[in-house]
Amino acid sequence: MPQTLDAVAVRTWCSLALAGLGRDREEIDSVNVYPVADGDTGTNLYLTVESAHQAVEAVFAAHTGAPGAADVMRAMAHGALIGARGNSGTILSQLLRGMAEVLARPGADLAAALARAAEAAYEAVAHPVEGTVLTVATAAAKAARDVSGDAAAVARAAFDGAGAALEATPGQLEVLGRAGVVDAGGWGLVTVLGALAQALSGEAPAVRHETHPHLDAHACPADPAEESGPAFEVIYLLDADDEAVARLRTRLDALGDSLVVVGGDGLWNVHVHVDDAGAAVEAGVEAGRPHRIRITHFGTPPEPRERVQRAVVAVVPGEGLAGLCAEAGANAVLARPGEAPASGELVDAIRRAHAREVVLLPNDADLRHTAAAAVEQARAEGVRVALIPTRSPVQGIAALAVHAPERRFDEDVVAMTAAAGATRYAELAVAERQSWTTAGICQAGDILGLIDGDVAVIGQDLAATAAAVLDRMLAAGGELVTLVLAADTPPDLAPGLEAHVRETHLAVDTVVYEGGHQGAPLLIGVE
Known part of the structure; x- marks a missing residue:
């Protein structure tokens, strides 16, 4: 096995990491208490790697032969950068970027790439805290550096080192110790490194779960001081030069906390927790061109409106079919050419439907895994969801034509599935x-x-x-x-x-x- 990752190994790693985070997502969410106990670290990591996976697959689709390993690794890092969600996803994107920087050099090895990844992550965080994913990344790099052998041996050592560091996080960070849980972001990184070891060796390493208890919110009441943190999470992509970003870091650091700025070469991902979300966005406008702006309120959400009984969510390729779906009473998710929706977008659409029962029509064979992940997450949130595996918008049209919300849910799903299958x-x-x-x-x-x-x-x-x-x-x-x-x-x-x-x-x-x-x-x- 070569000491460097080849293109196929990177692709396999990315696929296995996505599958692993999909498997562990709910458990990672359940131990998420730092920096904010909002229960979404596993989901954010999954969505970040999902974006990386789409970028990697796009590189392979664009080449008649096998692409170069450096190109695939850069695509993985870039996809993670533009799709990074939350504090954990933003840091993971920087870890991948650090690896990509090293693996693009002739003769570079995996241990050096992991070392640069840890350094880059520390550089991106305004105020690094031990007992977090940063500590786990550093331990993985040290373990990789201390072992001799091929790339599979290095990856396995990094996984083992990261796992040991993860077990120690409750003793390093007080909030984790009080809750009796390990760091959620660190757990996600261990999952990603386990996928790397499996991609290089062909064997999935054993994962220890006995010291990863789920958080019991009643057993560890929150510290009132911690509840008084910033009200908003602000994330955006930013087109700007290095000097402007340096000034932006200083300004955002004064506005809030959990500041992470990752990227380079003119494209950055900015993450910060603030009370004044508008000021954080304005700072980005002064530095360059912010886009894909996401603002999340950490406070108690408003009382939900009364749910409808049933809704249909359909992915469509153009505005015309979106209008047709609206006329048929369905909620459309627009998939622009070359921009397939991520599972997070489908989950958001299911939430916006605000229904007790939802029928999801992906209308694209390539969306089957993405749609399945969205359905799993929506079901975890208490929504009854049926996925009809439509492979084309015309099958979705056929299913919509027989949709009858007055029927029992199962009967409606069967009729819609039969109509789609007959098309x-x-x-x-x-x-x-x-x-x-x-x-x-x-x-x-x-x-x-x-x-x-x-x-x-x-x-x-x-x-x-x-x-x-x-x-x-x-x-x-x-x-x-x-x-x-x-x-x-x-x-x-x-x-x-x-x-x-x-x-x-x-x-x-x-x-x-x-x-x-x-x-x-x-x-x-x-x-």
Whole structure:
């Protein structure tokens, strides 16, 4: 096993880390008492790594061959940076950035990367505190440096060192000792390092859980002094130069606490707890261009309004289908081309639906894991959620067409699932490069007709290819064709296809929807 991570190992590590945090998320949330006992550290770490995972997969999708290890590691760090949630996620993104800096150098080894990761994390935190994820990261780096062997041995040593340091955190930080729990962020890092060891060795290391009790909120009442902390968590991405960020650190440090600023090369992630959220954002405006601003109030939330009985949440690729969902009484989550929603966005949509029962339609095969994670989290919050594994928006349209909120929940889900499953789906796409497909070799610019996810037709004309796709789908029978057109689709495409279906396939109806700015020029459904 080489001493450095290769591209496939980084990809495997990222996938295993996401799975591990998904497994441990609720337990990590349950021991979250520092810096704020808001019970979301595990969730924040999961969402951060989910963003990293999406960035890594995008790098592989963009290469016909295997990408370079440095490119994949940088993508993992960048994805974590732009998707970092909370104090813990922000620090994890800096740990990954520190590793990426070292692993980009020729001959760099894993131990040196872990050492730089710990240093970078300390540099990013305005007032480092021992007994936290910083302590765990330092212990992991020291253990890695003290072992000889290949990358798998180094990763295993780092995992063991981090685990031992995690067990000691209740004795280092008073609030942890009073609660009888380990540091939540440190636990998350141990999970990530366990995934690294597994990616390099092929074996999952054993994790000790006996000293990771869940927090009993009644057994350890909060210190009144701690409850008087800042009222808001403010997080934003910032485009700014190094000098402006240095001034920003000083200003934000005076405004609040838990200040963490990570990043570099003109892009930063800023995290701070303050009483004056507006002032924290204004400081970012003076330093550069803040965006993706998130402000969370730590106080008691307002009394919730009365819940409705049932709602549908559907992921759609364009504004047109979002409007269609609204007309059908569903809550739409817009997935812009190249920007698939994260599980956190789906959970937020489920919450906004404010219903006791929710049906989730992901409408994309690639969203199945993301949707499953969102459903798991929503169920943990007491919402009854059913996930219908729709793989295309046209299957979602079919499911919505039979949705009847007056039915029993299970009966409604069964009917919607049956309607979606009875709908074959297709889409037209434009080939970006020459490549092999299940229908033969395509050239850049060719029109690809994909049926149920596989390339079935290769053509040069949009209308002719669409007609060929329809003929193949209707050869197996069908009563209704659904066409969803992108905003820039030629205006004569839909009338021509309607005429083609009418003339060549008797007793088949056609319905057309405007999809808006969606990725595919045409989506097709056949029921």
